[in-house]
Every structure is written in structure tokens, then in C-alpha cells.
Amino acid sequence: MSRRVVITGIGVRAPGGRGTKEFWDLLSSGRTATRTISYFDASPFRSRVAGECDFDPELEGLSPRQIRRMDRASQFAVVCAREAVEDSGLDLAATDPHRIGVSLGSAVAAATSLEREYLVLSDSGRRWLVDQDYLSPHMFDYLIPSVMPAEVAWTVGAEGPVTMVSDGCTSGLDAVSYASDLIREGTLDVALTGAADTPITPIVVACFDAIKATTTHNDEPEQASRPFDGTRNGFVLAEGAAMFVVEEYEHARRRGAHVYAEITGYATRCNAYHMTGLKRDGREMAEAIRSALDDSRVDPTVVDYVNAHGSGTQQNDRHETAAFKRSLGDHAYRVPVSSIKSMVGHSLGAIGSIEIAACALAIEHGVVPPTANLRTPDPECDLDYVPITAREQRLDTVLSVGSGFGGFQSAMVLRSVGAAA
Structure with a gap:
């Protein structure tokens, strides 16, 4: 084990x-x-x-x-x-x-x-x-x-x-x-x-x-x-x-350490498609998400919050929306999703770790960070993207995803220690 x-x-x-x-x-x-x-x-x-x-x-x-x-x-x-x-x-x-x-x-x-x-x-x-x-x-x-x-x-x-x-x-x-x-x-x-x-x-x-x-x-x-x-x-x-x-x-x-969260699953994939382009169906990100959830031994329905890559480009946000629907099924319409890049921007290779910090703190405080500046809904991005205002909610299982030029797609699952035990 x-x-x-x-x-x-x-x-x-x-x-x-x-x-x-x-x-x-x-x-x-x-x-x-x-x-x-x-x-x-x-x-x-x-x-x-x-x-x-x-x-x-x-x-x-x-x-x-x-x-x-x-x-x-x-x-x-x-x-x-x-x-x-x-x-x-x-x-x-x-x-x-x-x-x-x-x-x-x-x-x-x-x-x-x-x-x-x-x-x-x-x-x-x-x-x-x-x-x-x-x-x-x-x-x-x-x-x-x-x-x-x-x-x-x-x-x-x-x-x-x-x-x-x-x-x-x-x-x-x-x-x-x-x-x-x-x-x-x-x-x-x-x-x-x-x-x-x-x-x-x-x-x-x-x-x-x-x-x-x-x-x-x-x-x-x-x-x-x-x-x-x-x-x-x-x-x-x-x-x-x-x-x-x-x-x-x-x-x-x-040693009696305080634990923010447990890292229970991870997976990464590459779309082998284009240096900057993304397929609209989100298949590779969806596969990374499914594999990370399998690694965690959890069902998609237990995910309480999704920290999106959410870069703010037209194709990325459509790609992610499709990936969440493909990997989470109907639960994609019920789980809150947000992008902290709306508040701190996109720090390239650093942002994945900054977003892990946001996820661990979200579990710690029971708060879903919002997607700032989301005022004009895009019909193609039709999930619950937590616009403008943070939302208090108990979070036991959080999914964080990343997407990178070159076709890289990664997903990580963090859980509260009680939920993961």
C-alpha cells in the first residue's frame, strides 16, 4: 500500500x-x-x-x-x-x-x-x-x-x-x-x-x-x-x-503537524495535436481528470469544487467546459467551478502551484473563491462558474486542473484528511 x-x-x-x-x-x-x-x-x-x-x-x-x-x-x-x-x-x-x-x-x-x-x-x-x-x-x-x-x-x-x-x-x-x-x-x-x-x-x-x-x-x-x-x-x-x-x-x-489537505490523485496527458491549439471536445483533459479521480479512488460525484485553468482565452474556456462535462457527467452542472486567474493573472509555470495553494486554503476555510469579472455569461460556458462573489461551502474533495502550450493537460485531486481517511 x-x-x-x-x-x-x-x-x-x-x-x-x-x-x-x-x-x-x-x-x-x-x-x-x-x-x-x-x-x-x-x-x-x-x-x-x-x-x-x-x-x-x-x-x-x-x-x-x-x-x-x-x-x-x-x-x-x-x-x-x-x-x-x-x-x-x-x-x-x-x-x-x-x-x-x-x-x-x-x-x-x-x-x-x-x-x-x-x-x-x-x-x-x-x-x-x-x-x-x-x-x-x-x-x-x-x-x-x-x-x-x-x-x-x-x-x-x-x-x-x-x-x-x-x-x-x-x-x-x-x-x-x-x-x-x-x-x-x-x-x-x-x-x-x-x-x-x-x-x-x-x-x-x-x-x-x-x-x-x-x-x-x-x-x-x-x-x-x-x-x-x-x-x-x-x-x-x-x-x-x-x-x-x-x-x-x-x-x-x-510531530502533531497541522494538515491543510491530502494529495490523493494526479494524472497528466498530452493532446499531440498543436503547440497552442486545443480540440473543442476536451478529450485529453477529461482523460487526465478521470485518471486522477481513479488514482484517488473517488467517484466524480464527490467532487465539491473544481479549480479551473480558466485562462480567459476563447478556446481554453470552451475546451475546459467540454472536458468537465465529459469527465464529470451530469455532476458538472452541479459542482462549483472558478478561476483565480481572474484575480491574480496567469503566472505561467507557477500558476499550477498557486492554484494548489488556493485549493488547500479553500478546503481549510470552507470557501469557494469566485471568478471575478464574470458579468457577461458565455452561452458556450454554461456551468456554475461562481461569478464575482465567493461562496461558503464545506469542501472535502477538490479538483485542480492545468492546461499548457504543447498540449499538456494535468489534473490533481486534494481531499480533507477526514474525507481521505
Whole structure:
């Protein structure tokens, strides 16, 4: 029998607040944190709104050396890992370091620092032959994504498996699943896991502009992210991170740890169809959902809430609606569904972990976060998308899904410990 895996610590940095409590306050109140891009002059771009984090690394306790060495995404990951460990009450010194691992997800890793350094080396793109005399000594750290989980491992003293997962927008879900598998199979007792991405840079904004994936609702930045709304026209790019302490259940119980939720099932699929396109029938996501529910050994009718990918693109929201109907049957019309991207935007590889945090906190507080900005119902998206206002409801079983460019479709089931026992 495989071992049980539970979440005992959460650390979040997301738009609209600093820390997990402010993150949950934002979601439960239905407020939005998207705004006009302030990090650079976005006036030449098609989409000029984003979910920016008010993140000060010095106030977060990072040293000047750490700030110089680490990319912004790595800084997010380390700060969130510290918060998760503190929240869990875990005594790292009393835990065998070979039984602690790290699994971290990211889509674009150190894009912020890579772009900054290129601009310095090339004199803002004016020089084809760059001047290596201006090369940062930390350039290697920016180029190699595995540096991010290594930074977290050094922070917590983890000497078990340390892994980077980078498969686009499902990275945050997939990284947590990998950590859970290592605990289930007996390799680890504890893992620091989650994801971080800080993609609000000119080159990333330009990439999504080119394929018209991001919104043009620039005049109303707070209302720009509109998942499942009839007026939606693309997602809002964002940054953020979420990290967790996940433990083997008996390990957590013996030390009297508070448990937010148990991770009971997961599955992933690929549509092998198109880099950015999605089939309208939602078959691959539906298959991932069915497999995750089977892994959890639960019937679709016990799902109390679905945390949707809900990016706010026309095709994604239709695709998801079809997938929920295909996998949950008639229950799809009864279960509440919502997208927190309406409030914090889409932080690419990080969002899957940020949404896991939202699901665990939803179980903890008995509240379904709303889909903000959902004012004009789309006839093709005809499920209960919890518009505008949060809803109090007991939640024992929650499904979270992710969809990523490349055709990746992932699903995870979280349950309250009492329900999963």
C-alpha cells in the first residue's frame, strides 16, 4: 500500500499581497490585482496589463549577496520555501537531510535576468558582437534552470532528490505531483515543492503578443482577466510563486503537524495535436481528470469544487467546459467551478502551484473563491462558474486542473484528511 501525502506548510507570493494570508484574503474577497505594467515602458505592446507582485527582496530577508546572485524567480522560490517551512513547524535540523527532497516547477526560469544581461552585453541590442567584459559572473545561474531548485535545497539543507520540472503552464502541478510520488514510494519523508515564474519582461510580453494569447483590455486593467466571460479575449500575464512542505502522513501526525489537505490523485496527458491549439471536445483533459479521480479512488460525484485553468482565452474556456462535462457527467452542472486567474493573472509555470495553494486554503476555510469579472455569461460556458462573489461551502474533495502550450493537460485531486481517511 502506498504511503499517504499531506500538505503541512504553504508559502505564497502572488499579485495583490505579501504572503499566504494576504493571498487568501484577496481571493476570498473577490478583489483583483491586475494592473498596467510598471516594470518597463509597455506602450509599444499589444497587451499592456499584468499581475505584478510588490516584492522587495531586502524586506523579505534576502542578503545583498543573495539578491545579486539569484534571479527574481529564484528569490520568490526561496522566500516562499522559508515561509512554508515556518508555517509547517518542521524542525529541519531534526530531519534526516537524505529524506528531504526538492521538486520545483517553472516555465521560463530566469528570463528576467537573461534579458537584463543581454541588454547590458549588447548595449540594448545595438551591438551584434557582445562585450564579454560586462558579463555577469552569475550568468551560468541564469542560464541553467536547475539552479532554482538547488537554491531551495541549499536553503533547507535537502540532500535527497532535487529536481526541476519545466513543461509550460502545468509545471506547478507536475512538480508537486513528482514530489508526492517520491514520498509515496518511500524515497522521501519530506519535500519542498512548488513553482516560481517571473515572466513580466519585454521579450516574454512580445512572445505572447505575437500569438495574440494575451488580452487587449488595456483600459480596464483590474477587469482585464475575464475567464468564462463572453467578452474575454486573452489572459493576463503575471508573476508569482507558491511552495509547500509535503510530508508522509504518519511523519506529519507523529510531530502533531497541522494538515491543510491530502494529495490523493494526479494524472497528466498530452493532446499531440498543436503547440497552442486545443480540440473543442476536451478529450485529453477529461482523460487526465478521470485518471486522477481513479488514482484517488473517488467517484466524480464527490467532487465539491473544481479549480479551473480558466485562462480567459476563447478556446481554453470552451475546451475546459467540454472536458468537465465529459469527465464529470451530469455532476458538472452541479459542482462549483472558478478561476483565480481572474484575480491574480496567469503566472505561467507557477500558476499550477498557486492554484494548489488556493485549493488547500479553500478546503481549510470552507470557501469557494469566485471568478471575478464574470458579468457577461458565455452561452458556450454554461456551468456554475461562481461569478464575482465567493461562496461558503464545506469542501472535502477538490479538483485542480492545468492546461499548457504543447498540449499538456494535468489534473490533481486534494481531499480533507477526514474525507481521505
